[in-house]
Amino acid sequence: MNHLVDARKLKRPVPQALLDELKALFGDRCSTTLAMREHHGRDESSYDPMLPDAVVFAHSTEEVAAFVKLCSQYDTPIIPYGAGTSLEGHVLALQGGVTVDLSQMNQVLAVHAEDLTATVQAGVTRKQLNQEIKDTGLFFPIDPGADASLGGMASTRASGTNAVRYGTMKENTLTLTVVTAQGEIIKTGTRAKKSSAGYDLTRVYVGSEGTLGIITEVTVRLYPQPEAISAAICSFPTVADAVNTVIQTIQMGVPLARVELLDENGVRAINAHDKLSLPVNPLLLFEFHGSENGVKEQAELVQDIAKEFHALGFEWATRPEDRTRLWTARHNAYFALLQLRPGARAISTDCCVPISRLAECVLATKADCEEQGLTHAIIGHVGDGNFHVQMMVDPNDPADIARAEGVNQRMVARAIGMDGTCTGEHGVGLHKMDFLIQEHGEGAIAVMRAIKHALDPKNIMNPGKILRWEQ
Amino acid sequence: MNHLVDARKLKRPVPQALLDELKALFGDRCSTTLAMREHHGRDESSYDPMLPDAVVFAHSTEEVAAFVKLCSQYDTPIIPYGAGTSLEGHVLALQGGVTVDLSQMNQVLAVHAEDLTATVQAGVTRKQLNQEIKDTGLFFPIDPGADASLGGMASTRASGTNAVRYGTMKENTLTLTVVTAQGEIIKTGTRAKKSSAGYDLTRVYVGSEGTLGIITEVTVRLYPQPEAISAAICSFPTVADAVNTVIQTIQMGVPLARVELLDENGVRAINAHDKLSLPVNPLLLFEFHGSENGVKEQAELVQDIAKEFHALGFEWATRPEDRTRLWTARHNAYFALLQLRPGARAISTDCCVPISRLAECVLATKADCEEQGLTHAIIGHVGDGNFHVQMMVDPNDPADIARAEGVNQRMVARAIGMDGTCTGEHGVGLHKMDFLIQEHGEGAIAVMRAIKHALDPKNIMNPGKILRWEQ
Known part of the structure; x- marks a missing residue:
C-alpha cells in the first residue's frame, strides 16, 4: 500500500x-x-x-x-x-x-538530579531513561506510547499522554547536540532553564524530522515524582459528554496529568486485547499528580464536572498495579484496534484544535468515519485538544484506502478551519506535506524552505520530507 | 556613555x-x-x-x-x-x-476565553491586556517588570517574575503574525495548544529581536486566575542562605508562582524609594498560586525549608493591597537603585545558570562587585536560576564604566562555565554579542548567521544586533 x-x-x-x-x-x-x-x-x-x-x-x-x-x-x-x-x-x-x-548510541551521559536535567545520547529510549533515573526520585514525563528514542522524539516534537500537564518535547528539551548538514558538531543551547541568547536553535531542530541536521544528544528536563498519583476511569453515554467534561475541566485550570479519550470502538478493542471488561461506552482515563490533598481536590472537582455531563460512574484505580493495567491497555490501543479487523493495516492520523472546538471536530470526524463505513476508533490526548483517528483498511483495496484518506483530508481541513493544526504530535513526514501548505500558507512555507535551503544546501538531510525542495 | x-x-x-x-x-x-x-x-x-x-x-x-x-x-x-x-x-x-x-497598534483583537488565548496587536502592553481581560477570570502572567509591549516581549523572549511557574514568552506565545524582510505577511502557527506541523517558525521569531522580521500580532496563552494567592517575605542573614532556600524549594517541585531575591542593597534602595521598613538583609519575596489548601501546603513547605537556612522570620501579605505594595516596590527596584547614587546611570545585566550553581554564581559575582567598589545590587528571578546585577556608574568616568563592564564579562564567563547562559531574559542587543560566540561556539553562530542571511538577505532588519553580518 x-x-x-x-x-x-x-x-x-x-x-x-x-x-x-x-x-x-x-x-x-x-x-x-x-x-x-x-x-x-x-x-x-x-x-x-x-x-x-x-x-x-x-x-x-x-x-x-x-x-x-x-x-x-x-x-x-x-x-x-x-x-x-x-x-x-x-x-x-x-x-x-x-x-x-x-x-546503539544508548548511553545516559549525565543525570543532574539537583538541576532536574538529564543528558542522553539520541538512541536512549524514554523507558530506558526512566529506568536509569528511578532511584533519583525524578522522572521524565513525555510518553508518546511507543518506547521511542529521545532523539526521535525531539526530531518529531513528540508529546503524548502527559503533555497536558508537562508539555511536549518542545518545552522539555533544554539543549541538543546536532550534526549539521556540513558535518559540523554544534550545541544548540545550555542547561540554563531559560535564555534570551540569540536565535532558538534548539527549537529550530526540535520537530525538524532530520531535515536540517541529525540530533545526536538531548538534554531534557526531569520532574520530581509526584507525592501522590491517582487514576480514575469514567464512562459517558456519548463522546460529546466525555469531551465536554474535558473542555470544562481545562477551562477551570485543573492541572490534570493525563486525560485520554477512547470512543466505544476503542474500548471494545482494548477489552478484547487486554482482557478487560470496561462498559462499551466512550471512556475518559484520568491521572492526577500532586500532594495527597491536591490530588483529592482535583479528582473531586473533575467528578463534579463529569456528573454534569451524565457520567456513568467514576471508578478509582489507586493501586499502582491497577493504574499500570489501564495505561498499558491504553498504550496497546494501536495494536488492539488492528485486531478489530484481522488482516487490515492501520491508517493513523491526528490533529489538534483549540479546546473549545474539540467536541465539534471529534463528532464530525466520527460521523464521517461512520458514513464511510470504516472500521475505526477515535482516541486522544483530549486535554490538549489533540485526537487520533485510527482506520483499519484492507491494504489490497484501493477504494478502502481512498475512503480513509478522504476522512483524513476532511479532518485536517476541519481542524485548520478551526484555527487548529494538521498534526498535533505525529509530525509531517510524507503524509501531511500538502496539508502543511494549507495550514501555514505559501508565505510561511517559503520561510521554512529558505531555512531548509540555508542549512542543507545540498538537500541531503532526509530529503523529500516536510517540504518539497522547490515550490 | x-x-x-x-x-x-x-x-x-x-x-x-x-x-x-x-x-x-x-x-x-x-x-x-x-x-x-x-x-x-x-x-x-x-x-x-x-x-x-x-x-x-x-x-x-x-x-x-x-x-x-x-x-x-x-x-x-x-x-x-x-x-x-x-x-x-x-x-x-x-x-x-x-x-x-x-x-499605536494597540488593539486587543480577540479574546478566546474558552480556549485560554488572546490575540493582540504588537503594541498592546501586558498591563493593558490584563486590564481588558480582567472580567473573564483569566490573566496573562508574563511580567518582565516594565509595562512592555507584547510584540517587544515576544521579540526579546521576555520572562520575569512569574516565569518560574508559567514559563516565558517562548512557552506562552501560540502564534505570531510577522512581516518578513521582503514585506510578506505570514502567520507562524495556529491557536492549537501543540503542533508538529513543520519548522517551529513561532520560536524562530520569538527572541529574534527584530533581526528576522517584524512581529505585528501576538497570540498568547491566558490562565485562570488562581483561586487563592498569597505572598510572603522572608529575610536571611546571608545571600547564600536565601539562594539555598530557593534551590531546595525548586528541587522539591514546589510550584512557586514567583520567588524574587533582593540583596541587602536592593532592600535598602526599595525601603528608601517606596517608604518601606524592611530589615536590611537579603530578602526573598514569594508568591503562591493555587487552591486555598494548595497555597497553604506550599507555603508551609517553603517555611520549613527557609527555617533550615536560618530564615529571620516569614511575614505574610495576604491582603491584596499589601501584596501590591510589595510587588510594586520590587518592580520599582531599577529606579530605586538608581537613587542609591544620584547622577549615576545603571548598567543592568543578567545571566542564568542551572539552579544547583546559583548560589556559587551569585556569591562570586557579588564579591566581584564589592572588590571593584561598585555601587550595586543583585536582584533576580532566582527560581529559574536567573539573576540581575545592577551597577550604578558615573556616565562621565570611563574607569567606573570599565569596572562595571569587567564585572559583567566575568559574570558571563562564570555563567557559561557553569553550563548557563549570558542572558536569561534581557536579550543580546548590542551588549551581549561577543558573549554569544563564547556561549554557543562558532559552529552554532554560523547556523544562526545562515538563518539571518536566508531570511534577511539585504541585512535591513535591525542590522548589527545579535550577530555580526560577517564572521
Whole structure:
C-alpha cells in the first residue's frame, strides 16, 4: 500500500566509492543486506517500505559527523533512524541513500538530579531513561506510547499522554547536540532553564524530522515524582459528554496529568486485547499528580464536572498495579484496534484544535468515519485538544484506502478551519506535506524552505520530507 | 556613555526619495524631527542614543508590510520599536535607517476565553491586556517588570517574575503574525495548544529581536486566575542562605508562582524609594498560586525549608493591597537603585545558570562587585536560576564604566562555565554579542548567521544586533 508516493522517480544513485568509504569507517556496522535495508525502510505507517542503499550504526557524535561529511561529499541522502516508531513515513528512504541508525548510541551521559536535567545520547529510549533515573526520585514525563528514542522524539516534537500537564518535547528539551548538514558538531543551547541568547536553535531542530541536521544528544528536563498519583476511569453515554467534561475541566485550570479519550470502538478493542471488561461506552482515563490533598481536590472537582455531563460512574484505580493495567491497555490501543479487523493495516492520523472546538471536530470526524463505513476508533490526548483517528483498511483495496484518506483530508481541513493544526504530535513526514501548505500558507512555507535551503544546501538531510525542495 | 560601539562608522545613508515615499504613505505619522528621533534612538540601557533618520507610526500589519517593502527597495535599515523598555541597546539605530513605532497598534483583537488565548496587536502592553481581560477570570502572567509591549516581549523572549511557574514568552506565545524582510505577511502557527506541523517558525521569531522580521500580532496563552494567592517575605542573614532556600524549594517541585531575591542593597534602595521598613538583609519575596489548601501546603513547605537556612522570620501579605505594595516596590527596584547614587546611570545585566550553581554564581559575582567598589545590587528571578546585577556608574568616568563592564564579562564567563547562559531574559542587543560566540561556539553562530542571511538577505532588519553580518 503506497497511497501517495512513487519513490522510484526520486531515487538518487549512491556511488560505490561512498559505500566503500563507509565500510572502511564502520566495518561490520555498515550493512547493505536486503534484510537490514528492509528493516530500516519502514516505520509504523501504512506506507510500503522504501529502502535505503545501506545502513550504518553510529556509536558517537563524532562518527555521525564523519559519516555526514562523507555523504555530503557524494551528495547522498541521509536518513536518521531511532526506534522506527514514527507514523507518517519519516524514516522511509524516499530518494534512496544511507540510513544512520542511532539506536546503539544508548548511553545516559549525565543525570543532574539537583538541576532536574538529564543528558542522553539520541538512541536512549524514554523507558530506558526512566529506568536509569528511578532511584533519583525524578522522572521524565513525555510518553508518546511507543518506547521511542529521545532523539526521535525531539526530531518529531513528540508529546503524548502527559503533555497536558508537562508539555511536549518542545518545552522539555533544554539543549541538543546536532550534526549539521556540513558535518559540523554544534550545541544548540545550555542547561540554563531559560535564555534570551540569540536565535532558538534548539527549537529550530526540535520537530525538524532530520531535515536540517541529525540530533545526536538531548538534554531534557526531569520532574520530581509526584507525592501522590491517582487514576480514575469514567464512562459517558456519548463522546460529546466525555469531551465536554474535558473542555470544562481545562477551562477551570485543573492541572490534570493525563486525560485520554477512547470512543466505544476503542474500548471494545482494548477489552478484547487486554482482557478487560470496561462498559462499551466512550471512556475518559484520568491521572492526577500532586500532594495527597491536591490530588483529592482535583479528582473531586473533575467528578463534579463529569456528573454534569451524565457520567456513568467514576471508578478509582489507586493501586499502582491497577493504574499500570489501564495505561498499558491504553498504550496497546494501536495494536488492539488492528485486531478489530484481522488482516487490515492501520491508517493513523491526528490533529489538534483549540479546546473549545474539540467536541465539534471529534463528532464530525466520527460521523464521517461512520458514513464511510470504516472500521475505526477515535482516541486522544483530549486535554490538549489533540485526537487520533485510527482506520483499519484492507491494504489490497484501493477504494478502502481512498475512503480513509478522504476522512483524513476532511479532518485536517476541519481542524485548520478551526484555527487548529494538521498534526498535533505525529509530525509531517510524507503524509501531511500538502496539508502543511494549507495550514501555514505559501508565505510561511517559503520561510521554512529558505531555512531548509540555508542549512542543507545540498538537500541531503532526509530529503523529500516536510517540504518539497522547490515550490 | 557609549562603551562599545561607534555607530558613525556603520551608518547607511537613507535616500530622500524613501523619506518622500514614507511621508506620502504615513503623512503626519512619519516624522524626522530631532525630538522624535532622539526619543526613538534610546532604550533603558546605558548606551548613548543612536538616532534613526526617521520614525513612522504604523496602524496595521498591512502598513508595516508596505513600509518594509519600501525600505527593502532602498536597502534601508528598519528598527521595530514597541515600548522602548529594553535594556541591551535593542532599538538603537546603529546603522541609521527608519524606526517603525508599533505603539499605536494597540488593539486587543480577540479574546478566546474558552480556549485560554488572546490575540493582540504588537503594541498592546501586558498591563493593558490584563486590564481588558480582567472580567473573564483569566490573566496573562508574563511580567518582565516594565509595562512592555507584547510584540517587544515576544521579540526579546521576555520572562520575569512569574516565569518560574508559567514559563516565558517562548512557552506562552501560540502564534505570531510577522512581516518578513521582503514585506510578506505570514502567520507562524495556529491557536492549537501543540503542533508538529513543520519548522517551529513561532520560536524562530520569538527572541529574534527584530533581526528576522517584524512581529505585528501576538497570540498568547491566558490562565485562570488562581483561586487563592498569597505572598510572603522572608529575610536571611546571608545571600547564600536565601539562594539555598530557593534551590531546595525548586528541587522539591514546589510550584512557586514567583520567588524574587533582593540583596541587602536592593532592600535598602526599595525601603528608601517606596517608604518601606524592611530589615536590611537579603530578602526573598514569594508568591503562591493555587487552591486555598494548595497555597497553604506550599507555603508551609517553603517555611520549613527557609527555617533550615536560618530564615529571620516569614511575614505574610495576604491582603491584596499589601501584596501590591510589595510587588510594586520590587518592580520599582531599577529606579530605586538608581537613587542609591544620584547622577549615576545603571548598567543592568543578567545571566542564568542551572539552579544547583546559583548560589556559587551569585556569591562570586557579588564579591566581584564589592572588590571593584561598585555601587550595586543583585536582584533576580532566582527560581529559574536567573539573576540581575545592577551597577550604578558615573556616565562621565570611563574607569567606573570599565569596572562595571569587567564585572559583567566575568559574570558571563562564570555563567557559561557553569553550563548557563549570558542572558536569561534581557536579550543580546548590542551588549551581549561577543558573549554569544563564547556561549554557543562558532559552529552554532554560523547556523544562526545562515538563518539571518536566508531570511534577511539585504541585512535591513535591525542590522548589527545579535550577530555580526560577517564572521
